[in-house]
Amino acid sequence: MASSRTASASPTVGRTPAPQTLGFLLLDNFTLISLASVIEPLRMANQLAGRELYRWYTLSFNGEPVRASDGLQVTPDASTSIPLSLDWVVVCGGVAPHRSVTREHIAWLQAQARQSRRLGSVCTGSWALAKAGLLDGYETSIHWECLAAMQEAFPRVPLTTRLFSIDRDRFTASGGTAPLDMMLNLIGQDHGRELAAGISEMFIYDRVRGEQDQQRVPLKHVLGTTQPKLLEIVALMEANLEEPIALDELATYVDVSRRQLERLFQKYLNCSPSRYYLKLRLTRARQLLKQTSMSIIEVASACGFVSTPHFSKCYREYFGMPPRDERGGIGTRQGRGDDGERSRVVRRALLETSPEPMSSAVLALNQAQGEPTYASVPL
Structure with missing residues (x-):
């Protein structure tokens, strides 16, 4: 991802590029777990690289503390009135986003869009971006609890039940730990799979979920x-x-006819009973492929398929890839740059004279220099 910052905006060492700078807009009642899930991968990326790949600021409209949904208060680094040179803007939402989003938030987000910032959200932060008209035509993820209300309020926003979505210059995550998966995928795209895998190991995160992974939306919530x-x-x-x-047996168990069974599925789930059953089995197969060392034959048998070829055919048709390709890595590996430089960026007192506030990334990176993992992943 190309940075919109100029070379003079941050001190550099040799050919080291300027760090990507992120601004996290905190809405009232934001979820603390989502904020941590989206920031902590950036901190660890800097630590493992041994230099400042990412810089971040927490923001509120007036610079005053913002209360999270668990009652804890976070004092932001700055107010939105301070003109920061941001590359990405991430809206952190939580409980009742329709009450947390103000006209000032919307105006500020629209101004960021006009400056070609990359825009994202976690948990219910998508509501603010949609309210500002910045998600029309962009595939969007939001916490399942907010899906129905979001669809009703913003019909031009194509919603998905995926854990997270990356669509051009928009990136949205559903909440909880999903922002961690999203950031690991984005970091992997920026700086390579090895760094993303290293961050995952440091967080004892056994499996990094991809963009195709779905939220498990409780059916009771839908119906x-x-x-x-x-x-x-x-x-x-x-x-x-x-x-x-068999479908006839299912119908008998719940005392409905086969035709009633098919009508129920078509009316409320928009598919046939057999198609829904197949989806459940294939989703379970995907979990087993990603989370266990079971062979493809064993997975096929555990999910009710009588033959491996039939399983592979159904899997390819549904997920767009054969089962053997499902055990791949994180994101897309990109080039590491021409110089392959490993360097420890020495932060100087230059920031003291800068009109921008001190990013907490600088302090975290300085503190990490004594860690055995510091600069352990060459870039």
Whole structure:
């Protein structure tokens, strides 16, 4: 990703590029776990690289402390009125985003878009970007609890149940630990798979999820309590993936006819019962491929497929790749640059004379120099 900052905006050593600078806009009642999940990978990227790849600031409209959804207060580094040279802007949302987003937030985000910032969000921060008209036509992820309201309020925003979405110059994550997966994928694109894998190891994060991974949206949230028969049928399907139950038997178990069963699925889940059952089995197969060392034959059997070729055919048709390709790594590996330089950037007192506030990334990097992992990943 090309930086919009000039070479003079930050001290450099040799041909070391200027760090990417991120501004995290904190909305009232933001979720602290999402903020940590999106910032901590940046801190560890700097530590493992031994230099400042990323710099960040936390922001609020007036520079006053912002209360998270768990009641803790975070004092931001600056207010949005300070003209920072940002490359990315990330909106951190949480509980009741429709009440947290103000006209001032919207105006500031629109101004950032006019300056060609890369725009992102975590948890329900997508609401603010959509309210500012900045997600029209962009595939967008948001926490499943907010999906229905978001779809109703912003029909021009194509929503997805994916954990996170990266669509051109927009990146949105659903919440919880999903921002960690999103950032590891973005860091992998920026600086290579080895660095992303190193960060994952430091956080004891066994599997980095990709952009195709889905949120597990509780069916009760989708249907409410109005369709107990359908909920019961789906529960039976989920409990019988290795030995699938015939549709006629499922219908008998819940005392409906086969035609009623098919109508329920078509009306409320927009697919046939057999298609939904197949989706459950394939989703389970994907989890086993990514999270276990089971062979493809074993995975096929555990998910109710009578033959490996049939399993592979269904898997390719649904996910767009054969099962053997599912055990790949993180993101897309890109070049490391021409010089392959490893350097420890010495931060000088230059920032003291800068109109910009001190980024906490500088302090974190200085403190990390005594860590055995400092500069352990060559870039």
